[in-house]
Amino acid sequence: MKSQDYRILIVDDEPANVYLLSRMLRGSYRIVEARSGEEALAVAHGPDKPALMLLDVMMPEIDGFEVCRRLKADDETKDIIVIFVTAIGDSAAEEVGLNLGAADYITKPISLPIVRARVRNQINMRLKADMLEGMSYIDGLTHVYNxxxxxxxxxxxxxxxxxxxxxxxxxxxxxxxxxxxxxxxxxxxxxxxxxxxxxxxxxxxxxxxxxxxxxxxxxxxxxxxxxxxxxxxxxxxxxxxxxxxxxxxxxxxxxxxxxxxxxxxxxxxxxxxxxxxxxxxxxxxxxxxxxxxxxxxxxxxxxxxxxxxxxxxxxxxxxxxDTLATKDPDQKPPLAVSSGAQASGPAFVPERRRYGADPGAQSQAEKVLGALSEFYRWPLTAELQAELDSLLDTTNDLLIRVQAECGSGAAPSPSETHPAQTQSTISNAHDCKHFDRDELMQRMGDDQDIAAVTIEQFLADVPLRLQGLRAAHQAQDVEALRFKAHSLKGLAGAVSALRLQHLAKCLEQEALHLAPASALVDQIEQEYVLLEPLLRAVLED
CATH class of the missing domain: 3.30.70.270 (Reverse transcriptase/Diguanylate cyclase domain)
Known part of the structure; x- marks a missing residue:
């Protein structure tokens, strides 16, 4: 078998990201695409399962972590190589992904040469492993299977x-x-x-x-x-x-x-x-x-x-x-880290649901967020502020995931606003470029065609995303607002729209707080008005 014979499944709910990754790899591998976690699992259990999966984390209904957990818990799919390709760049999320059995973790915005190299390395290792496994399955005397x-x-x-x-x-x-x-x-x-x-x-x-x-x-x-x-x-x-x-x-x-x-x-x-x-x-x-x-x-x-x-x-x-005979195919595997991998901390322990949730836990968690936000009033260095951004992002993400895990359908009540934090994040955004053409071309491997298609897709998608962002905020749908901000962050990163990417990240963090979120939505809409002519000028060059 040659590396070109291996099948790669690209899973992302964003068509632009799917197209970009597919365009990067299509000449070297057989490419299959999926737009949701359910679709990815169906392909993985199909007659021609992929050897490798490029998997986004934040997707509607079933996220990438859950897809990976199900793959690794099933004997038929546990050997599929999983590489997360996501805009969630904090170390805690990366640790969760790797503990679930992923082979690699790539953060967006992606770099074409790096993605190609990491995919090539994983496929080469699979090729060698398959050759060795094939030899271990052959009877030395008769050359039939053993x-x-x-x-x-x-x-x-x-x-x-x-x-x-x-x-x-x-x-x-x-x-x-x-x-x-x-x-x-x-x-x-x-x-x-x-x-x-x-x-x-x-x-x-x-x-x-x-x-x-x-x-x-x-x-x-x-x-x-x-x-x-x-x-x-x-x-x-x-x-x-x-x-x-x-x-x-x-x-x-x-x-x-x-x-x-x-x-x-x-x-x-x-x-x-x-x-x-x-x-x-x-x-x-x-x-x-x-x-x-x-x-x-x-x-x-x-x-x-x-x-x-x-x-x-x-x-x-x-x-x-026989475990295969007694296993109910319709029963979902327990939410746990795949066998052989040790999880750090108390994450993924569904048995705790049996005892119910502490009624005061949510308010206590929001107090933690508020306490962290108070640090923005201090005169922090850029390095400390970056660490605080990451910590607040991780804590906010954990609160959302715990609420979803415990079955809480109601959005958390907004806590008090933090004007110092909001003003700090907006001012930090002004330190970023509207658009970095050099970074974009470097990540695209100086492939102008791929860069142009990426920009065109961005300009077609973002106006609709902004409408959805505003609608989610007006409806006070915290989870939808957070998800749409995360999605916009990934799209902005794909075209190296650095200021828009930073603002979208801040909105993702501030989705729980309605007043700061409102200011950030305004800033995002204004930023796109400034960004659009810069990107169209690139297409005309």
């Missing part, structure tokens, strides 16, 4: 069969009187027999999804997804004939004067009562019947036939201990 590969795939196919409702078939194969062949012709001849026999067995399987593996010694197994008992029986007979047609001499076999195989065939509907091992036991019983009947033949067995022949020692489990 027992480890079969055991892994059996569990996955059983789980998939449970969801689809389609039958799963299994064939157990044993080379007849193989010990006698080794004893009389030597182990070299036995190795040749297994090598040529495995090739013959594999040639009889025509579908790409079928798997042949060496189960151990002279035993092989074939796994046939979406195959009923009749279809599996036909495949088994084709395999038996393919080995006979080799005409490998074996004068010490009671079945024939050449090498033959006995086969046991089983098929079953995967259900919650039995585990995947039930199908293996059925096939093994069928193989034993084939041997007892004289070898060089195929016997079939399914759950109904097993009851008919009344095999006394077939112990089908009454209740499965």
């Amino acid at each position: 027992r480890r590969k079969f055991d892994t795939l059996l569990q996955k196919e059983w789980q998939r069969a449970r969801r689809s409702g389609k039958p799963l078939a299994l064939i157990m194969i044993d080379f007849d009187h193989f010990k006698a062949l080794n004893d009389h012709y030597g182990h070299g001849a036995g190795d040749i027999c297994l090598q040529q026999g495995a090739a013959a067995l594999g040639s009889a399987l025509k579908r790409q999804g079928d798997l042949l593996a060496r189960y151990g010694g002279e035993e092989f197994v074939a796994l046939l997804p979406e195959t009923d008992l009749e279809g599996a029986h036909r495949a088994a007979e084709a395999m038996r004939t393919a080995v006979k047609d080799l005409h490998l001499i074996h004068q010490y076999s009671s079945a024939a004067d050449h090498v033959t195989v006995s086969l046991g065939v089983a098929a079953a509907q995967a259900d919650e009562t039995h585990s995947a091992s039930f199908l293996l036991e059925l096939a093994d019983r069928a193989l034993n019947r084939a041997k007892a009947a004289g070898r060089d033949q195929t016997m079939v067995m399914d759950a109904a036939l097993e009851h008919e022949v009344n095999v006394a020692n077939l112990a089908a489990p009454e209740a499965s201990t």
Whole structure:
């Protein structure tokens, strides 16, 4: 496999961001796009799942952290590489993302060369890992899959069969009187027999999804997804004939004067009562019947036939201990950090919901925000003020997430305003450039076409975003106001509109406080009026 064969899923609710990332990577990888967390999860569980996902954090309904948590909690999707690409740049959010299992964390505004390099590094590591894993799944003598590969795939196919409702078939194969062949012709001849026999067995399987593996010694197994008992029986007979047609001499076999195989065939509907091992036991019983009947033949067995022949020692489990069989596919995994990663602090502990929320917790949290805001009255250095901005942003974000986590539908009551803080943030915005063309071109890798398309998309999107921002503020919808400010911050960063980006960040922090938020909305609208002609001038150059 080459790096160009890997599929990359770009997940962002902003069309401009999706287009930009897609344009950056399309020439090197297969690109798929999703505009929501739900859509991303559907693609990840599809028939052609991505190798890597570029995932935004703040999205409506399901955020990026929750998408990552679900991916890493599911055996089918836990190997998808996740790289967060987000405007949330504080270290606390990055720690949460990495603890959830993400491989990397890229903050917006993005740099084209950096994104390409980080994606390339992750894909190269996956390429090498896949090559090593592929080698670990191959039997060294026969060059078919080994027992480890079969055991892994059996569990996955059983789980998939449970969801689809389609039958799963299994064939157990044993080379007849193989010990006698080794004893009389030597182990070299036995190795040749297994090598040529495995090739013959594999040639009889025509579908790409079928798997042949060496189960151990002279035993092989074939796994046939979406195959009923009749279809599996036909495949088994084709395999038996393919080995006979080799005409490998074996004068010490009671079945024939050449090498033959006995086969046991089983098929079953995967259900919650039995585990995947039930199908293996059925096939093994069928193989034993084939041997007892004289070898060089195929016997079939399914759950109904097993009851008919009344095999006394077939112990089908009454209740499965297989985690795949007992897992409810519709049940959402618990909100927790993925296995193997240790979370810092008390985050993501849903059990606390059982005891209810402290009625005074919300007001206490708002007092913390107010106390932090009082520090803006102090004569702070630029470095301390930047740290205070980040701390207030993180605390505000935590309050919003805790309220959502505890099921509180009502927006928090606005606390008292902090004019010193608001004036400070607005004055800091005036220290930023309206637009930094050099920074934009550097991040775009000096690709003028991509830069122009990014600016055009920005000019088309932002007027509508400003209307939504004003409407959310007038409706006193704190969560919507905060989300729209975050979205605008990302769009502004994409075109290096530094002053607008700073104001949007301040609004995201001040969404809880209506009076400062109102002043910031006014400032944002005025800033866009000044910014628009500067960007249009770039397009005309």
